[in-house]
Amino acid sequence: MTDISAFFDPVLLSLQTAAAALVVVFIGGTAAAGFMKRRPFFGKTFVETIFLLPTVLPPTVTGFLLIVIFGNQHIIGRLLERIFQQSLMFTWWAAVLAAAVVAFPFMYQSVKTGLQQVDENIEHAARTDGAGEWKVFLFISLPLSSRAVISGVILSFTRALGEFGATFMFAGNLPGVTRTVPIAVFTAMESNQMQLAWAWAASVVVLSFSLLFLLRKWSI
Template structure:
């Protein structure tokens, strides 16, 4: 049995999750503590992939990173590198569609915790960096962790945008969702069923663990 779709999907999802975790936390923290003109426009753009069909997102990425696209042309001319139809393109698609979940969770977590603790630390001479690592991030961690889990699950299940920008190349871009679709197209329902069971298992475990973890923290908080 060819297990490359499973290994490739895990590789892409883990890398995409790491990227959205770092960028999502940074951007959520930056926008949560600042108010400026145009902030709502920026946040609306960030959340767009959540409401757009994946094929529309994929077309936009193809338009930007294709051979004649703005960024695709630069990559090709400057580095002789073509992004589309590679596993890097699958990572890009996973990052774009999962980023809103990470950002939304992190932004809500940063806005929810008690800011008086941060102000107290500032008055005692703590730097912004120290306050972030020792107060802000630990207090927001439950919400951030939820965003990480949801982002991973979303990246693992990405289909439409991946198909548009990465295509289906066996052994190269054949992620689990694509493998399911093309297995059904080829009449190999047994293989598709195995992949579906794996996807259901990953999704169920992610949601179950997240709900259980949140439940334990809620109980501990209520006891306090």
């Protein structure tokens, strides 16, 4: 393996993993925010607390819970293994799931905040004209919350890009499969490959800084 491929393999894998996780959290986080904003129900605070829990849990605890739920000792893990003919753990999809779980709260909270700022009179007017709830949500509420949605996309992507602990525990450290940049930095440091560690660390810092800088400039 050349030095160039040794550098770019984890970078490309991280981008692919973060992009796939972003698709999951964009759909799930946006739908959850729309549902939670509009529908009061018993236990709503409890459910929302679960949604936000990955922001405060240690990533290793998140990884442990993913192993418990999706490992072959749990009914969900065994069901998935039977459907896909292999365990979810230590696969690329495990890395995507771990990244999605830790990134989900950022998408959810951003979209919910944006939806709360939408003028309800506009939504009521659309309902009066015959639009259903999901049509109001998709064509009125979301477009009016576009800035918050974009903020959620950027924050979720950067969080997924930097995920380490949950991914390391649940997906492992398999070169070309689950060794994302954060895990590659850890591995390089352990093997005293400091130049590669610096290069990978710099790539994540530059990309994350650039995205957050654009978000701040765009938000002003």
